[in-house]
Structure formats: structure tokens, C-alpha cells
Amino acid sequence: MATFAYVGRTRGGTVKKGELSAKTRDEAVDQLRKQSVVVTSLEEKKSGAGGFKINLGSGLTDKDLVVFTRQFGTMINAGLPLVQCLEILSTQSENKVLRETIGEVKVQVEAGSTFSDALRRFPKVFDDLYVNLVHAGEVGGLLDTILTRLAVYIEKAMKLKGQIKSAMVYPITIMGVAVAVITILMLFVIPIFAKMFLDLSGGRVALPGPTQIVIDTSNFFIAYWYIILGGIVGGIFGIKKYYGTVQGRKFIDKLLLKLPVVGDLIRKSSVAKFTRTLGTLLASGVPLLDGMSICAKTSGNKVVEETLLDARLSISGGKTIADPLASSGVFPKMVTHMIAVGESTGALDAMLGKIADFYEEEVDQAVASLTALLEPAMMVFLGVVIGFIVIAMYLPIFKMASAIG
Numbered sequence: 001m002a003t004f005a006y007v008g009r010t011r012g013g014t015v016k017k018g019e020l021s022a023k024t025r026d027e028a029v030d031q032l033r034k035q036s037v038v039v040t041s042l043e044e045k046k047s048g049a050g051g052f053k054i055n056l057g058s059g060l061t062d063k064d065l066v067v068f069t070r071q072f073g074t075m076i077n078a079g080l081p082l083v084q085c086l087e088i089l090s091t092q093s094e095n096k097v098l099r100e101t102i103g104e105v106k107v108q109v110e111a112g113s114t115f116s117d118a119l120r121r122f123p124k125v126f127d128d129l130y131v132n133l134v135h136a137g138e139v140g141g142l143l144d145t146i147l148t149r150l151a152v153y154i155e156k157a158m159k160l161k162g163q164i165k166s167a168m169v170y171p172i173t174i175m176g177v178a179v180a181v182i183t184i185l186m187l188f189v190i191p192i193f194a195k196m197f198l199d200l201s202g203g204r205v206a207l208p209g210p211t212q213i214v215i216d217t218s219n220f221f222i223a224y225w226y227i228i229l230g231g232i233v234g235g236i237f238g239i240k241k242y243y244g245t246v247q248g249r250k251f252i253d254k255l256l257l258k259l260p261v262v263g264d265l266i267r268k269s270s271v272a273k274f275t276r277t278l279g280t281l282l283a284s285g286v287p288l289l290d291g292m293s294i295c296a297k298t299s300g301n302k303v304v305e306e307t308l309l310d311a312r313l314s315i316s317g318g319k320t321i322a323d324p325l326a327s328s329g330v331f332p333k334m335v336t337h338m339i340a341v342g343e344s345t346g347a348l349d350a351m352l353g354k355i356a357d358f359y360e361e362e363v364d365q366a367v368a369s370l371t372a373l374l375e376p377a378m379m380v381f382l383g384v385v386i387g388f389i390v391i392a393m394y395l396p397i398f399k400m401a402s403a404i405g
Contacts, residue, residue, distance in 0.1 A: 004028040007041040020111075021104055021121055031111045060125060062158045064095040066151050068102070073147030083109055101125050114138060128294045129153075129277060136285040146284050153280045157273070160360060164269055167367040174378040178385070185389055187225070190218035193393050208399065210392035246302070253302040257330075261373055265366040270304045271335055272359035279352030289316060304330060321348075335359075 108118035116135035137146030242248035322340035342351025
């Protein structure tokens with residue numbers, strides 16, 4: 001999509017200026033013609049966000065989207081026209097990105113687009129899941145119900161994401177503090193002790209082994225700190241670059257699934273996300289094959305994504321959902337058995353919802369287990385490292401005190 005700045009005249013002769021989003025100049029002219037605007041000037045604006053003037057994704061949170069979706073569903077349920085709902089929400093939304101996006105959506109709807117097609121023009125705000133559910137609601141005449149269901153889904157997804165983040169905050173914080181403390185000791189504290197020992201002994205008395213190790217390590221930090229820092233930054237950049245490739249992402253995601261405790265947490269969260277997403281899509285009338293494609297795109301794990309795409313291919317060939325998922329080895333047997341029961345009873349969407357509820361609770365327990373495991377491990381690590389440094393620095397002092405005695 002590109003953004004075009006236009007100047008034109010209405011049928012009444014009034015000059016009208018503004019901007020609109022379109023794929024081509026001809027499409028932009030066609031949109032303006034539908035609004036009874038004769039174009040006198042049309043220029044494409046350059047931007048770094050896919051042609052759209054707003055830096056989509058910056059400052060927009062899931063909470064903002066939930067509030068918009070709930071308010072929009074309430075207005076539709078109350079019988080307000082679609083354009084009027086968009087007009088109200090575009091003026092009262094607190095988030096600038098969402099407010100301007102809704103304004104653009106309103107322009108597209110007024111120009112003759114369906115609501116779902118207008119949303120599809122802004123994929124960084126409204127993803128495939130959102131657009132497909134809205135489309136199903138439009139076709140089935142249940143837009144208010146679908147919007148309520150969407151809001152519930154986003155809230156549950158927020159909770160799941162929050163649980164994963166909370167599990168990562170503690171170890172990252174502790175590791176950050178540990179690295180900062182050790183760096184300060186090595187660069188600023190240890191050299192003071194080393195100079196003091198050198199002055200006292202005159203370089204004639206050998207230092208204890210642990211003390212010499214710590215001083216040598218400190219000297220290495222001071223002499224090559226830029227190489228160490230460059231290596232860390234380069235390593236992070238290299239891993240990020242490698243993860244950006246298909247093969248790299250697949251390798252790292254596969255490795256993460258095999259990690260103890262962490263892998264179990266990722267697997268359970270992937271199952272919860274997949275079953276919640278597919279259940280919501282099927283309950284809203286989205287076709288199964290389309291639902292599997294959307295679930296694959298939003299899985300967040302390359303291994304899970306490929307598994308779902310392979311399953312979609314098998315389903316299109318006439319197989320059930322449960323069979324390819326069971327043979328993949330990614331999904332637990334309980335999940336595939338419950339999906340098979342849901343298929344046979346014709347209540348797959350309800351069964352997927354029950355699986356999602358169960359695994360969301362499992363994620364809660366996995367987060368608690370991970371935190372309980374990491375807390376003592378991090379404390380032991382900090383105690384051993386910092387304790388070793390402190391003892392190593394005091395050993396020469398004890399040695400000199402005993403010699404004086």
C-alpha cells in the first residue's frame with residue numbers, strides 16, 4: 001500500500017485536500033471518484049512503513065486493541081451504523097496510531113470497501129486472524145458476536161504472553177545484575193587490591209593461586225574489554241541474523257523445544273495458543289483450511305508452524321486433523337486424542353476451547369516451576385562467583401596477618 005496526498009474539488013465546487021492509502025495511482029483516483037471528488041493533484045508520499053504514513057506497531061498495545069474491539073462490538077450491537085461507529089472511535093481512541101488507523105479504515109469503508117477489506121489494508125494493526133474473523137462476522141451477520149469473541153481471545157492471548165514474559169524477567173534481571181557486579185569488580189575494584197598487594201610485597205612474595213587467577217582475569221578484562229564487548233555484541237547480532245533465516249529459526253526453535261523446563265513451557269504455550277486460535281476461528285465460521293494457515297502464521301515457533309502447514313496439507317488430502325498432528329511428535333498425545341474425539345462428535349471448536357483452558361493452566365504451573373527452579377540456581381551461581389572473588393582478595397591479607405603474628 002502507498003499513501004497519496006491529493007487535492008480535488010467536490011461537486012459543489014469546494015476544494016478538498018487529504019491523504020488516502022491505495023496500491024496504485026489509478027486505485028487512488030478511483031476511490032476519490034467514488035467520493036465524488038475530481039482530482040486536480042495527486043502525489044505519492046514516501047514512508048518507511050509499507051507506504052502508510054503511520055509508524056504502525058509503535059506504541060500500539062494489545063490492550064488498546066481489546067478496548068477498541070469491545071467498544072466497537074457494543075456499538076454494533078446497539079444498532080449504530082458502521083461508519084458512525086468508526087467515526088466515534090477514531091475521535092475518542094487514546095492511542096494515536098489506532099486513532100489514525102481507524103480514521104483511514106472509515107475512509108475506505110465510505111469509499112465502498114467492506115469492513116474486513118478495509119482492515120486488511122493495515123496488517124501491522126489487524127492481523128490475518130482479526131481480519132478473517134471480522135469477514136466471517138460480516139458474512140454471517142454476527143459482527144457484534146464475533147467482535148466480543150475477538151476481544152476475549154486477545155485478552156487470553158495477552159495473559160498467556162504475560163505469563164511467558166514473567167517467567168523470563170527474573171532470570172534476565174538476576175543475570176544482568178550479576179554481569180554488572182562482576183564487571184565493576186574486575187575493572188575497578190580488583191586493580192586497587194592488586195596494586196596494594198604489589199606495594200606491600202614488593203613483588204617478592206607469590207600470591208595465592210585463587211588471588212592470582214582473579215587478578216589475571218581482571219587484567220585480561222582491562223586489556224581486552226573492547227574485544228569482549230565486541231564479541232558479545234557480535235554474537236548477539238550474529239544469532240539474531242541467523243535466526244532471521246528459515247534454517248536458523250528452525251534450528252533454534254527446535255533446540256528451544258528440547259531444553260529442560262523451558263522447552264516444556266514453550267510447548268505448552270504453543271499448544272494453548274494453537275487450540276485457542278483454531279477454536280475461535282472455527283466457532284466463528286472460518287473454514288478449517290484457512291484456520292490452519294492462520295494458526296501456522298501466528299504460532300511463533302518454526303517447528304510448530306511447519307507441523308501445522310504439513311497437517312493442513314494432509315487435511316486437504318482427506319485426512320483428519322488429529323492424524324498428522326499425532327504423527328508429528330510435536331503435540332502431546334492427550335491433545336491429539338481430544339482433537340480426534342472433537343472431530344468424531346462434531347464439536348471440535350468446543351473441544352479445542354477445553355484444551356486451551358487446560359493448557360493455559362499448565363502454562364501457569366510451568367511458569368511457577370521455572371521460577372522455583374531458577375531462583376535457587378541463580379542464587380547459588382551468584383554466591384559461588386562473588387564469594388570466590390571476595391575470598392581470593394582476602395587470602396593475601398590473611399597470609400600477611402599470620403606472618404606478622
